[in-house]
Amino acid sequence: MSDLRALPSVDRLLADCGPLIQDYGRLAVTETLRAELAAIRANRPDPVPDAQAILINLVKTMAAQSRSRLRPVLNLTGTVLHTNLGRALLAEAAIEAAVAAMRAPAALEFDLETGGRGERDSHLRGLLCEMTGAEDATVVNNNASAVLIVLNTLAKGREAVVSRGELIEIGGAFRMPAIMEQAGCTLREVGTTNRTHAKDYRDAIGPQTGLLMKVHTSNYRIEGFTKEVLAPELAEIAHGAGLPMVNDLGSGTLVDLRRWGMSPEPTVAEAVAEGADVVTFSGDKLLGGPQAGFIVGKREMIAAINRNPLKRALRMDKIRIAATEATLRLYRDPDRLAERLPTLALLTRPEAEIRTQAQRLAPQVAAKLDCRARVTDCNSQIGSGALPTETIPSAGLALGPSPEKLADRLRALAIPILGRIHDGELILDLRCLTDDAALLDALNG
């Protein structure tokens, strides 16, 4: 029978909490201590813990509570742009710019030449136009917001015509039909899942039509007996009817990835040159910057988007504007982009280098975890809906036995290590591990 009368009082325990109070403050320590005592009273353990046991536990709880809830992890999943792990890592220049914008006031909406009011997008407009060939550009919170505000501005109360083959679900609640509904326009599906013809679009156009839209099928491919109307022809059909053509590229990229031996993903400049009036794309996918949604295109349409009250609701903050500007600036020197932009550096890391790293680390990881570790071939993915059917040859460690238990152990570390289970082994793809010490240190935690 548990004797709760033996439980020390809060005041008695607090008297021994000097260093803890120094670190975390009296209020936080008192509240946590109260909660622990309440838990003991509720659970009635036998024997009741003494003061020392309670205090040892309190030290642990305070330390755990003070750790950020947003925990840093090691991404050894093999997916470089992992949406659930925060997508792109920022370049040093972008991190510095963000920090500077956080520390001191910045001329965000202030024109230093005239002393009058400035525009927050003006910091990015020039770079975006230079890199895409578009007349004008604006930015919002993310690409989902970009699509929302474009549809709402250009097709509210009217129909947006999209091929059935392009009614994409990105994940979560982002489904193209749902976004259309929220934007206040009606989805007009044309064609079939695998085949859509120019005539399908033409037949759908009427007084109710607001725009024609092309959506990059970023996370799937339809193969076999297929037909799609390519952007230049779709733009021609739209313009023939006096309508805008919008192209949602999803990831998009500002550079030709073939330069680094990768498969091509559509560039924004190509999409602009193909006649789209408005092109939307993400900041934190292949572009390698912070979360952002870019909208580039014809001057009058960008102006209309900027006048939409939703713009204020979806606008980007100064921290990300600073980081985005610094990221975009790196693209002015493509020769050094792969060194400076972590996303590109990781995607282009040579397989041989990763294999050597795996060979070096296998015995150390096996020893630290007391498990089997062998070097294995891996197929990394870009992730975030870019080149979904392509993989990049990589190497890693295959750990066993009991991969589920190993995965649990690695997730419980102070810096959790995330891999994936495949064929009875826990696979750690080392593509995103640029520093051996990061893994070995994490294993010590």
Ligand SMILES: *Cc1c(COP(=O)(O)O)cnc(C)c1O
């Ligand atoms: C990823 C994606 C989006 C959404 O972009 P976020 O930046 O995640 O908001 C929209 N459309 C397409 C085609 C995409 O691939």
